[in-house]
Amino acid sequence: MDINKLIEIQLSQNDIEVHAKNVAALMEYTLESDQHMDYVIHSMINKAYQSIMPIGGFIINQIEHIDIKSGSIKVNNILFNVGKIIASQLKHAEYAAVFYATIGNYVEKESKKMIETGDLLEGYTLDLIGSEAAEFMASSIHQTIKLEANKNNLNITNRFSPGYCNWDVNEQHNLFSLFNNNQIPVTLNNSALMNPIKSVSGLVGIGKEVIFKPYSCAKCSDKKCIYRNKKSEKN
Amino acid sequence: MEDILVKLGYCVEFGKVDKNAPYPPDMKGQDGADELTKQAIEQGISAAVILEDALVAAMNRVGQKFTEKKIFIPQMLMSAKAMNAAVAHLKPFFNSGEITRKGKFIIATVKGDLHDIGKNLVKMAIEGAGWEVIDLGVDVPTEKVLETIQANPDAKIGLSALLTTTMGNMQVTVESIKSKYPSNAIIIGGAPVNEEFKTKIGADFYAPDPQSAVSYLNR
Numbered sequence: 149m150d151i152n153k154l155i156e157i158q159l160s161q162n163d164i165e166v167h168a169k170n171v172a173a174l175m176e177y178t179l180e181s182d183q184h185m186d187y188v189i190h191s192m193i194n195k196a197y198q199s200i201m202p203i204g205g206f207i208i209n210q211i212e213h214i215d216i217k218s219g220s221i222k223v224n225n226i227l228f229n230v231g232k233i234i235a236s237q238l239k240h241a242e243y244a245a246v247f248y249a250t251i252g253n254y255v256e257k258e259s260k261k262m263i264e265t266g267d268l269l270e271g272y273t274l275d276l277i278g279s280e281a282a283e284f285m286a287s288s289i290h291q292t293i294k295l296e297a298n299k300n301n302l303n304i305t306n307r308f309s310p311g312y313c314n315w316d317v318n319e320q321h322n323l324f325s326l327f328n329n330n331q332i333p334v335t336l337n338n339s340a341l342m343n344p345i346k347s348v349s350g351l352v353g354i355g356k357e358v359i360f361k362p363y364s365c366a367k368c369s370d371k372k373c374i375y376r377n378k379k380s381e382k383n
Numbered sequence: 384m385e386d387i388l389v390k391l392g393y394c395v396e397f398g399k400v401d402k403n404a405p406y407p408p409d410m411k412g413q414d415g416a417d418e419l420t421k422q423a424i425e426q427g428i429s430a431a432v433i434l435e436d437a438l439v440a441a442m443n444r445v446g447q448k449f450t451e452k453k454i455f456i457p458q459m460l461m462s463a464k465a466m467n468a469a470v471a472h473l474k475p476f477f478n479s480g481e482i483t484r485k486g487k488f489i490i491a492t493v494k495g496d497l498h499d500i501g502k503n504l505v506k507m508a509i510e511g512a513g514w515e516v517i518d519l520g521v522d523v524p525t526e527k528v529l530e531t532i533q534a535n536p537d538a539k540i541g542l543s544a545l546l547t548t549t550m551g552n553m554q555v556t557v558e559s560i561k562s563k564y565p566s567n568a569i570i571i572g573g574a575p576v577n578e579e580f581k582t583k584i585g586a587d588f589y590a591p592d593p594q595s596a597v598s599y600l601n602r
């Protein structure tokens with residue numbers, strides 16, 4: 149396995165799968181119930197496909213230390229306070245793949261423009277499609293990490309992101325420092341916010357003994373999440 | 384006269400923007416909010432009556448249905464679009480002072496945060512409810528909010544934050560506003576924000592969605 153080396157993956161727009169059905173569900177619609185919505189969603193998916201730039205990358209490092217009690221792991225001499233939930237899922241991991249995934253900023257710009265010119269529904273729909281596309285890109289990177297691990301007869305864990313499962317968003321600064329001086333197309337501001345907005349970052353554990361667990365909303369306390377119980381991640 | 388106001392209200396409630404608009408499908412080819420408002424003005428109906436009896440009343444029904452979960456954000460957006468088409472014809476009456484808005488509402492996504500979409504949805508819901516909204520955009524420093532309040536002393540304020548890190552900046556902004564302008568109501572919102580945080584930082588209201596902000600403002 150390549151250690152401490154950035155591997156980047158660029159997908160073509162058509163590799164990104166955004167299903168109209170899922171977008172409709174996020175809007176609390178069923179497609180059959182409204183032809184117009186169906187039309188808006190499909191045309192906005194086409195619009196998004198024209199200009200998204202799906203790109204992502206990851207860097208694998210050895211995990212030096214895992215402490216479940218304090219909820220921390222150490223990678224490349226950097227201590228991550230990932231919290232107990234994540235630390236325990238990383239328990240047997242030997243390596244950590246730190247990743248980013250983005251679709252660029254076209255969608256957010258275009259969505260804003262549409263809302264400003266009065267096409268409110270279209271702008272809102274496009275924004276949701278962008279979020280779905282960014283999630284898809286993150287899953288693709290997760291999948292690539294899995295292939296890389298499998299090549300070495302290793303398994304992977306779920307992907308974990310700062311800001312979820314009690315892992316503080318501020319730790320994004322530590323996470324991004326692992327990309328070293330590599331030029332990546334996602335930047336972080338002081339508030340640990342990524343630009344472009346439609347970006348995801350995170351960490352995946354790699355090891356002989358680790359397992360991937362199907363995503364479960366039951367563990368999460370965010371009762372008002374628009375994804376709650378709507379999505380089960382495949383991998 | 385009543386008939387046209389009822390029709391206009393119906394168009395706003397169900398999101399029929401103008402004659403060419405394909406939505407809602409069962410009103411295809413019929414006049415929409417755009418044409419009906421024009422006709423109502425031509426018939427000599429006062430702008431105040433059009434605004435209150437047809438438009439604002441319709442948006443109140445939309446808000447009520449949203450609260451009861453009978454409709455969702457997409458339908459609300461279609462209604463807001465129809466509302467905007469109608470209000471465009473009332474501009475001259477606003478400018479002449481014949482009709483006025485309910486008040487001013489300053490909205491901003493706090494410093495360090497670039498999230499736009501939630502704030503924009505709130506903006507149009509509040510505009511639709513008859514308020515003048517001053518949108519300061521995203522990544523807005525506290526000073527800019529303070530300056531805008533100074534220029535609009537009666538305005539109420541809405542702040543949005545989408546990350547726990549930028550909630551800290553929200554706190555700074557709220558505290559600065561409250562120390563200078565204690566009586567200007569501040570509404571806060573955004574996914575990680577909650578009632579407890581509102582109390583902690585001394586804001587006046589936490590709105591989980593645009594509609595609860597409208598209800599609060601209309602109290």
Ligand code: B12
Pocket residue numbers: 279280282283309310311312313317340341342343344345346347348349350370372373374375498500501502504505540541542543544545546547548570571572573574575590591592593596
């Ligand atoms: C979709 C989504 C994404 C998308 C895109 C996000 C976007 N905004 O474009 C993607 C997948 C890219 C993403 C990425 C991330 N996300 Co995210 N994401 C979400 C999710 C599921 C929905 C957000 C959304 O778009 N909602 C729809 C819009 C319309 O709603 P809204 O902005 O919340 O606004 C509504 C209300 O909040 C309210 N409102 C908002 N502001 C205001 C203001 C006023 C005055 C009023 C009255 C009302 C109001 O009214 C609006 C309309 O109803 C939320 C979870 C959730 N429950 O919402 C997490 C969430 C926002 N994300 C979160 C996190 C952590 C992240 C990441 C940091 C994860 C990571 N490490 O990669 C990144 C950060 C991205 C970045 N650029 O820095 C956290 C943030 C909290 C925290 N821990 O800091 C959340 C809350 C999930 C959680 N863990 O609970 N995310």
